[in-house]
Amino acid sequence: MPEGSEAATLPTLDPSDVVFDLERLSCFYGSFRAVREISLQVPRNRITALIGPSGCGKSTLLRSFNRMNDLVEGAHIEGSVRYHGVDLYADGIDPVEVRRRIGMVFQKPNPFPKSIYDNVAFGPRVAGYRGDMAELVERSLRRAALWDEVKDKLRDPGTALSGGQQQRLCIARAIAVEPDVILMDEPCSALDPIATLKIEELMHELKENYTIVIVTHNMQQAARASDLTAFLTMGEDRAGHLVEMAPTEQLFTRPANALTESYITGRFG
Amino acid sequence: MAVGVQVLPTREAVEARLRSGRADRLGALIQGLLLAALLIALGVLLVLLADVASRALPVFGERSAEFLSAPLSARPARAGIVQGLIGSLALMVFVVVLSLPLGIGAAVYLEEYARDTRATRLIRTNIRNLAGVPAIVYGLLGLALFVTLLGMGRTLVAGGLTLAVLVLPIVVITTSEALRAVPGSIREAAFGVGATRWETIRGHVLPYAAPGILTGTILSLGRAFGETAPLVMVGAVVGTFNGVDLGAMMTGSYTSLPTIVYNWSREPQDAFRALTSATIVVLLLVILLVNATAIFLRNRYDRRW
Amino acid sequence: MNEDRNLRPLDDGDAVGSQRRRREHGGLRSVFDEALLTVKDDVLRLGALVEAALERAGRALVERDVALADRVRWDDAEVNELQRRVNQEVTTAMALQQPMARDLRELLALYHAAAELERMGDYAVNIAKLAQQLSNEPEAPLLPQIPRMNALCREQLHDAMRALVDISEEGARAVCARDDEIDALYSSVYEETMVLMAAHPDRVRQATHMLFTAHHLERLGDRVTNIGEDVVYVATGRVEDLNA
Numbered sequence: 008m009p010e011g012s013e014a015a016t017l018p019t020l021d022p023s024d025v026v027f028d029l030e031r032l033s034c035f036y037g038s039f040r041a042v043r044e045i046s047l048q049v050p051r052n053r054i055t056a057l058i059g060p061s062g063c064g065k066s067t068l069l070r071s072f073n074r075m076n077d078l079v080e081g082a083h084i085e086g087s088v089r090y091h092g093v094d095l096y097a098d099g100i101d102p103v104e105v106r107r108r109i110g111m112v113f114q115k116p117n118p119f120p121k122s123i124y125d126n127v128a129f130g131p132r133v134a135g136y137r138g139d140m141a142e143l144v145e146r147s148l149r150r151a152a153l154w155d156e157v158k159d160k161l162r163d164p165g166t167a168l169s170g171g172q173q174q175r176l177c178i179a180r181a182i183a184v185e186p187d188v189i190l191m192d193e194p195c196s197a198l199d200p201i202a203t204l205k206i207e208e209l210m211h212e213l214k215e216n217y218t219i220v221i222v223t224h225n226m227q228q229a230a231r232a233s234d235l236t237a238f239l240t241m242g243e244d245r246a247g248h249l250v251e252m253a254p255t256e257q258l259f260t261r262p263a264n265a266l267t268e269s270y271i272t273g274r275f276g
Numbered sequence: 277m278a279v280g281v282q283v284l285p286t287r288e289a290v291e292a293r294l295r296s297g298r299a300d301r302l303g304a305l306i307q308g309l310l311l312a313a314l315l316i317a318l319g320v321l322l323v324l325l326a327d328v329a330s331r332a333l334p335v336f337g338e339r340s341a342e343f344l345s346a347p348l349s350a351r352p353a354r355a356g357i358v359q360g361l362i363g364s365l366a367l368m369v370f371v372v373v374l375s376l377p378l379g380i381g382a383a384v385y386l387e388e389y390a391r392d393t394r395a396t397r398l399i400r401t402n403i404r405n406l407a408g409v410p411a412i413v414y415g416l417l418g419l420a421l422f423v424t425l426l427g428m429g430r431t432l433v434a435g436g437l438t439l440a441v442l443v444l445p446i447v448v449i450t451t452s453e454a455l456r457a458v459p460g461s462i463r464e465a466a467f468g469v470g471a472t473r474w475e476t477i478r479g480h481v482l483p484y485a486a487p488g489i490l491t492g493t494i495l496s497l498g499r500a501f502g503e504t505a506p507l508v509m510v511g512a513v514v515g516t517f518n519g520v521d522l523g524a525m526m527t528g529s530y531t532s533l534p535t536i537v538y539n540w541s542r543e544p545q546d547a548f549r550a551l552t553s554a555t556i557v558v559l560l561l562v563i564l565l566v567n568a569t570a571i572f573l574r575n576r577y578d579r580r581w
Numbered sequence: 582m583n584e585d586r587n588l589r590p591l592d593d594g595d596a597v598g599s600q601r602r603r604r605e606h607g608g609l610r611s612v613f614d615e616a617l618l619t620v621k622d623d624v625l626r627l628g629a630l631v632e633a634a635l636e637r638a639g640r641a642l643v644e645r646d647v648a649l650a651d652r653v654r655w656d657d658a659e660v661n662e663l664q665r666r667v668n669q670e671v672t673t674a675m676a677l678q679q680p681m682a683r684d685l686r687e688l689l690a691l692y693h694a695a696a697e698l699e700r701m702g703d704y705a706v707n708i709a710k711l712a713q714q715l716s717n718e719p720e721a722p723l724l725p726q727i728p729r730m731n732a733l734c735r736e737q738l739h740d741a742m743r744a745l746v747d748i749s750e751e752g753a754r755a756v757c758a759r760d761d762e763i764d765a766l767y768s769s770v771y772e773e774t775m776v777l778m779a780a781h782p783d784r785v786r787q788a789t790h791m792l793f794t795a796h797h798l799e800r801l802g803d804r805v806t807n808i809g810e811d812v813v814y815v816a817t818g819r820v821e822d823l824n825a
Binding site: 201204205208211227230231232255256259260 | 609610611612613672673676677678679
């Protein structure tokens with residue numbers, strides 16, 4: 008299929024439902040283009056999955072949603088990322104504030120080497136939270152389905168938990184700053200199957216209050232857990248581009264694009 | 277073994293193979309040699325310590341209290357090291373107050389804020405070089421800069437500044453190593469919840485690196501404590517002088533424990549042998565104390581996490 | 582219209598609803614569980630529609646009610662539509678949720694049951710058509726076995742649906758065993774119609790219609806046992822032939 012000659016088919020969203028609106032977004036590391044001209048929309052209170060083969064720029068794309076790529080030297084973008092209509096990369100936009108509204112959970116659980124309590128409390132503290140911290144910590148841990156397991160050991164180090172619990176702690180930590188969006192970069196790839204299912208179940212509950220975007224190389228997970236799926240692949244220029252984006256049910260049963268079909272049936276070269 | 281023919285082994289054949297094994301003779305020999313090296317090194321140290329301790333015995337046996345509280349004197353029977361103790365401690369204060377904040381601050385900037393350009397790489401290389409410069413060169417620097425150019429004269433202040441400058445590159449390097457050992461995932465996690473760079477450094481990077489930084493700085497303190505040549509160059513008194521309290525030493529003549537050792541070791545009189553050894557013992561004890569504090573503090577920090 | 586008077590509601594006690602409530606909130610695979618229960622709901626409804634169609638067709642036969650027979654033919658569209666929807670739901674659930682083991686067997690059993698029920702709906706339509714043809718002919722006494730077979734088929738269908746919802750191996754085997762009675766009734770109809778045709782040549786057409794009706798009912802009974810076999814497969818994982 009010739010590169011970029013076919014615009015990817017996109018689902019139409021009600022404008023009031025759009026959280027992210029990307030227009031011809033390209034992400035560069037120095038002169039290397041990692042992501043090429045992606046245009047898509049992410050709806051609120053849904054789980055949107057980004058799937059595709061390794062190296063196709065899914066993580067780079069995800070990290071451009073909350074300006075995490077800023078931390079890499081030489082990273083810059085072309086095109087625009089609009090969040091509730093606001094251009095995230097405009098002058099004067101504070102990336103720290105961006106990351107408070109748009110939280111992130113990473114591939115390998117990375118709790119701080121502090122107590123469970125302090126792990127969750129750190130974000131609100133630096134954000135200047137003046138309310139009842141203990142209550143906020145409990146609320147966040149409950150929402151992350153971890154409270155019952157740790158309520159008696161809040162002073163224990165976060166690193167003493169199991170992998171699945173650590174990841175839920177990281178989710179609680181992200182929730183504690185009361186974001187609007189939670190980005191998840193392959194959150195289950197370091198976890199065993201049961202921990203994975205627990206996190207998927209948790210995501211299902213979370214989407215009531217948050218918008219979730221998840222990058223996963225596990226297609227079955229995208230099929231099980233997401234409402235919309237975007238399939239990206241790497242072109243000959245080694246930049247990732249969008250092939251197809253559709254409601255998950257449609258993408259996995261009747262994909263419109265032949266490339267999508269060959270990927271999800273496992274026949275991708 | 278014929279190619280392509282699979283011969284199933286018998287139990288006896290397998291057992292014979294498993295039991296034979298190559299005796300790791302070379303490995304055993306080397307292990308023995310390494311052990312010998314360790315024993316020799318330890319042995320030399322122990323012999324040295326025993327020698328020094330035995331020579332120092334007369335001093336401690338008869339007049340340890342006076343030894344520790346008396347000033348320098350041309351007469352061995354009356355000589356003490358109190359001036360050296362005070363001087364060394366005062367110098368250490370200078371080193372701590374000056375080189376730690378400056379060194380740690382510089383390292384934090386280099387590791388956390390500076391972009392990786394040719395300039396920063398050049399700076400890093402040069403700091404490493406500075407750490408290897410012989411101490412006496414720092415003495416010359418102190419003489420030219422602090423004593424002469426800035427007109428401080430041969431005072432404790434000049435000596436303290438010289439030592440601080442000497443130790444600075446070491447502090448920068450050890451702090452840099454400790455900061456680099458902090459996993460990037462922790463920084464990422466902190467940024468991910470919307471912390472600023474400084475909040476991340478203060479809340480996570482520095483606490484995580486603290487044990488390493490502590491160890492490094494205390495080691496550099498120990499190094500400064502034992503320096504003689506640069507101090508002699510910038511004016512530590514090698515003879516005797518009056519002035520036993522700190523005030524006098526700040527404005528006038530001063531000395532340090534290693535300088536006293538240097539001085540007394542050159543004295544022809546036999547009696548000074550014992551004094552020299554006794555001073556060495558005190559020196560070693562202080563360094564031991566400093567290192568023990570370092571380990572204690574580091575363990576306390578480690579356990580908190 | 583009081584044609585619903587003979588209908589017994591299947592979900593007495595709302596079997597599927599109570600299954601839904603019994604699953605703890607927030608258990609693992611809640612999305613799949615929900616999908617499975619939706620499919621079950623729809624298959625149950627399909628069963629209820631077919632049961633109603635069968636009842637009406639039977640009554641149209643007995644009462645020579647052409648309008649009622651029309652209604653059965655008309656309502657079959659809903660049966661087909663519902664079966665197509667079940668197909669879609671099952672396909673989606675398998676693609677998206679990757680069910681394994683018993684989940685997979687259950688889903689496949691429901692898929693197959695829906696297909697059987699759709700065929701049974703077609704039989705009911707055929708019976709309705711035969712009822713209309715019979716009412717065009719001069720009246721002939723209806724062989725009593727036929728209403729009896731109809732009633733038995735409806736009971737079997739009802740019990741099979743129950744077994745499907747609960748995955749009750751016992752219930753399924755019982756249904757499969759009772760099919761013998763329907764087969765026996767069919768045999769007797771066969772014999773009697775032969776006698777009837779020989780004795781009353783002027784009633785050959787009616788006799789033939791009655792024979793076909795009984796045949797459809799016997800085939801319907803077989804399809805019900807197929808559903809029973811599916812239930813046993815779900816419960817035990819083994820494929821058994823229970824159609825003696």
